[in-house]
Amino acid sequence: PSSKGYIYVWNSKENRVAVLDKDYKLVFPQGEEIKDSNKENYFAVVKTEEEINNLYSLGYSVYLKESATVTTVNASQGFDAGKNTKVTTVNYTGGATAKNVITRTNLPLDNKGKIKDITLTINAENDSVSHYGEATEVVVTAVANESYHEFGKVTTLKVTKGHILAENSAKIGDLVVTSEASSVKITNENKGSIENFVVETENNKDVNITYNGKSGSLEEIKSDIAKDTNIIVLGDENAVNMVSSVEELQKILKYKKPVAVTLANSLKLSSALNIYSKINIDLNGYTISSTASNTLKLYSGADVTVSSSKESGMITNEYSSGSAAAITVDLQGTDAIFTLESGTVQSNAKDILLTLAIGNSKKKACTVNINGGTVCNPDGHKNGRAISASNGMTVNINGGKINGGSYALDVYSGSTSNINGGELWANALVQRDDEYGKSYAIRAYDGGTINIGDAEVGTTPIVKGIVFRTNGPSRPTIKLVKGEITNPIYSLDAKYNYTNPEYKKDYLKLDIAANADVKFADNTAQYFLVDDLEMIQEGNVWKVVAKTTSAE
Secondary structure, rough: OOOOEEEEEEEEOOOEEEEEOOOOOOEEOOOOOHHHHHHHHHHEEEOOHHHHHHHHHHHOEEEEOOOOOOOOEEEOEEEEEOOOOOOOOOOOOOOOOOOOOEEOOOOEEOOOOEEEEEEEEEEEEEEEEEEEEEEEEEEEEEEOOOEEEEEEEEEEEEEEEEEEEEEEOOOOEEEEOOOOOOOEEEEOOOOOOEEEEEEOOOOOEEEEEEOEEEEEHHHHHHOOOOOOOOEEEEEOOOOOEEOOOHHHHHHOOOOOOOEEEEOOEEEEEEOOEEEEEEEEEEOOOOOOEOOEEEEEEEOOEEEEEEEEEOOOOOOOOOOOOOOOOEEEEEOOOOOEEEEEOEEEOOOOOOOOOOOOOEOOOOOOOOEEEEEOOOOEEEOOOOOOEEEEEOOEEEEOOOOOOOEEEEEEEEEEOOOOEOOOOEEEEEOOOOOOOOOOOOOOOOEOOOOOOEOEEEEEOOOOEEEEOOEEEEEEEEOEEEEEEEEEEEOOEEEEEEEEEEEOHHHHHHHHOEEEEEEEEEEEOOOHHHHOOOOOOOEEEOOOEEEEEOOOOOOO
């Protein structure tokens, strides 16, 4: 028979072909009819978006021709991509009447044969939906308790409401219970493959989960789930995820959700770990290192807190290519935050000026908090710097140890450093043959702001010297409230001469009040005091006091 003027459809339930006329009326098999209640079982071959929409409006399912160029399908009945590899989005929406629907998708290819992503969305609280084939992401916002049946291969399957059944042929990378879920049911009794069971908890820490018939909170049924799959908890900073491989850590970070991780092994990266969200990392005595020029890259949205429940934990760098330097922790995104509570952040072994433990290569607004632990260049370094505070960066040092090769803290215009505690020192000596050829913990270059000490805080910072250099009219601001300055305060400007009264008159002035709780190892700060202040020696230290007049 000729196909002209007719449409061939496949009855998926009975596995046979039927023929419709141009008005979509059944002409074969003769004497039968297609009822509205089972039209979803009839798949019509289509090519254009118009044909797709027309057949869906009549209640039929569709089978897409291989040559069709449609990329998005909004389905209300079944959909089968056949051999077509162009579709990137399938949205299935159910109606008021319950149906059993089949969907089949392929990984799409671009015109060069490169694999693209495809997303299948299911919003059908009355329907049961079966999926075959492959998809990058399946999002089940609602499905009947008779369930969504996964027979195919899915990278990420997200569920908010309904029942997910992994059939024995299923291969699911991450099965995600979304943060919007209140109650979901997962069945894996047929032993489909689920690599990770992921729970997003930021909005619903008490989500009820039924897994293979057992119900309860995640904590109550965690051991049952763990028999089949690895568990990842996102959104709860107190729910610890043990991590023993780079792949596991990268998988957790890809969700860009708040998370807490504890290392079970040392991790060696071949590329930087990119972070876009809030994460608490317990190094647990292990090491994160990288052979790339950065170990951690913090982008906008990143809020990283590092600690180590065992003292030896470290984040370091092993980059060794060419003459380029490396930054172990690089805050590249606007408003990125890095906090060190304990453990060590150390630069790599290349002893050159631009080797940094912590820096901000993109010079965007960001914050570094050092509350404990150690930030350092390796022992013996003379050129590397522990922390470089560039434009837009705020550094808060409340404790810990900062040890640099040339400088512990290098300060540039547009940055603010608040040093309320901790110890800062450097290894390298300034190349002078007089008493000022010493090491200096802080270098202030141009217009950076440095605040040392806080009268309201119980800690006292120890700073092994401050050196500064100006460039034109831009000068650093150095405020001293409380602390111990255990090496000189000194200028790197070549023209500077401590004994030149004119230069002294026109030069940088320290912001310090008389009788401030600041102890100096020598009297070099006198050259940078305002006219009504002077220095006096008390035992082995010097202090700033109000200048006395001859009458007094």
